[in-house]
Amino acid sequence: NAGVMQNPRHLVRRRGQEARLRCSPMKGHSHVYWYRQLPEEGLKFMVYLQKENIIDESGMPKERFSAEFPKEGPSILRIQQVVRGDSAAYFCASSRRLAPGSYNEQFFGPGTRLTVL
Amino acid sequence: EDKVVQSPLSLVVHEGDTVTLNCSYEVTNFRSLLWYKQEKKAPTFLFMLTSSGIEKKSGRLSSILDKKELFSILNITATQTGDSAIYLCAVTTNAGKSTFGDGTTLTVKP
Numbered sequence: 497n498a499g500v501m502q503n504p505r506h507l508v509r510r511r512g513q514e515a516r517l518r519c520s521p522m523k524g525h526s527h528v529y530w531y532r533q534l535p536e537e538g539l540k541f542m543v544y545l546q547k548e549n550i551i552d553e554s555g556m557p558k559e560r561f562s563a564e565f566p567k568e569g570p571s572i573l574r575i576q577q578v579v580r581g582d583s584a585a586y587f588c589a590s591s592r593r594l595a596p597g598s599y600n601e602q603f604f605g606p607g608t609r610l611t612v613l
Numbered sequence: 614e615d616k617v618v619q620s621p622l623s624l625v626v627h628e629g630d631t632v633t634l635n636c637s638y639e640v641t642n643f644r645s646l647l648w649y650k651q652e653k654k655a656p657t658f659l660f661m662l663t664s665s666g667i668e669k670k671s672g673r674l675s676s677i678l679d680k681k682e683l684f685s686i687l688n689i690t691a692t693q694t695g696d697s698a699i700y701l702c703a704v705t706t707n708a709g710k711s712t713f714g715d716g717t718t719l720t721v722k723p
Contacts, residue, residue, distance in 0.1 A: 533711060539649065539656055585711060602651065604701075604713040 498523070500590050500605035501570075508611045515575040515582070517608045521590030527551075528571040529602060530563055533585040545571060578612045585609050615640040617704050619714035627722050630692050634717045636702030637684040646678055646685050649701040651716065656701055659687070692721045 501520040509515050521528050527546055531539040541555040545565040556563065560578075565571040575582055586609075589602035616639045626632055636646065645663045649656035660669045662678035662685060669676050673692075678685045689696055699716040 539658070587711070587713075602656075603715065607711060 502605040519588030525590035617714040642707040
């Protein structure tokens with residue numbers, strides 16, 4: 497039973513390039529969450545998606561960042577025209593469909609470390 | 614491979630009880646250990662620990678790290694129903710890599 501998978505594990509981009517981060521949720525999980533972790537800081541929520549639907553993108557920067565979770569395939573976090581400040585670890589987590597009143601038990605992937613030169 | 618193991622996986626207590634959550638780790642080039650509280654949405658940062666033996670406190674919560682024995686504990690005294698959540702432990706390395714445990718689900722009954 498594979499856990500949450502993210503790739504690539506490390507990504508290096510030059511300023512102005514595009515970064516695409518992929519997340520494959522655990523089997524049976526239909527909800528995906530993206531977080532950013534800046535050096536020496538905790539996790540910052542970015543976006544919460546179900547298949548083909550963005551549930552909550554309140555943590556996403558207004559420009560250059562987008563996320564999708566298509567019917568088939570992994571969830572993609574896309575960062576256009578990257579800048580040095582985008583350098584961070586990006587974590588994906590997945591969970592099952594939520595039952596009312598239940599906890600949001602998320603399982604985390606290993607993260608993608610983005611370095612912008 | 615880096616590993617973070619939390620125990621117990623779940624815990625049910627009554628209001629007023631004291632609980633201790635455990636996090637053990639095996640990582641290369643340890644830098645810090647972080648505790649989070651996860652409720653409905655995103656995890657909430659609680660503590661970051663980098664040095665052994667120095668207790669960090671925030672209200673009824675406290676945490677300490679033992680870098681020799683490679684573990685940390687999170688204590689919650691006089692628990693309340695609002696403490697019910699999943700508590701996550703994560704360890705970061707000098708290379709900037711973070712590894713999360715699977716969490717401890719705490720349920721506090723009235």
